Amino acid sequence: MRLEELEFDLPSRLIAAHPCEPRDGSRLLHVERGGGRIAHARFRDLGALLRPGDLLVVNTARVTAARVRARQKPEGTPVELLVLDAGTGRVCRALAGSRRPLKAGARLRSEGGAAILVEARRSDGSWGVLLEEREGGWIGLLAREGRMPLPPYILKKRAERSDAPEDRARYQTVFADREGAVAAPTAGLHFSEGMLTELAERGIGIARLFLRVGPGTFLPVRSARVEEHRLMAEEFEIGADCAEMVRKARASGGRVVAVGTTVVRALEHCARERGEVTPCSGATDLLICPPFSFRVVDGLLTNFHLPRSTLLALVYALGGAARVRAAYVEAVREGYRFYSYGDAMLLL
Incomplete structure (x- = not known):
């Protein structure tokens, strides 16, 4: 994949400098993987877009004030x-x-x-x-x-060019429990405790894994072709409970929805190495870009990513380049907020 295929125009006014209040009040762009239909919702409506038996997999990495x-x-x-x-x-x-x-x-x-x-x-x-x-x-x-290690594009939007007291809580997910990340798994920032309870009541499972988000998330792609870029390896761990929940969801016809690109990389790394998701730990430098054969993940909940990034390449691989490009055009036209503190997209 050529790097320029990941270009898009984004007005700077759409880069979110602060988190949405409340957490689950952010907007959600739903893109159907099959037909490509686009619908607009609020993040708190996520449960209505899922089915009983579906499984959300989240990353519990906690951001260190690094x-x-x-x-x-x-x-x-x-x-x-x-x-x-x-x-x-x-x-x-x-x-x-x-x-x-x-x-x-x-x-x-x-x-x-x-x-x-x-x-x-x-x-x-x-x-x-x-x-x-x-x-x-x-x-x-x-x-x-x-x-707090906020990304440069957030700091540049703030007059004080610095983190604020609110970031200590809001640049963390509500399920973060393991220190060491230097960037947040941002798709998880939208979940509130109340939403987790509501999803469980709807029969939607929530599995947890750990991937220590490293500095590679800040580093630009320098190569002309995305697949020639080398990601810095990141530590991950998939426990027995998570692996079993993935197995049961797939066996019963439920869909496995990754909450963030870090979860996609951990699950797909494990499946490629072992043939299926089993309890495992190690480090992954898996780079996902088109074409890619997904073995585990059926859907993705993610934020809107930077142009020319490996994160956007992963979204292209799962949703199809033309479909994702159209979704980004729609998001810009409708004034969605972009990047770490921005709105979310459900590709399912």
């Missing part, structure tokens, strides 16, 4: 670190953004005064960073100073 602001000594150049694998130790990996190129040996001082030494750059583009203080390690520093 952005750290610092200054490079001695000149004071601002540097922003995205900490990737914080632990109680003093060394971890981080992506770094700065007006001036960083070099190994650079010394930084965080907003709160922590001393940080930049070590060697690694093959994945990240830097080794050493926290010179010993108390609490990187986990401790993030607890004190970490900011």
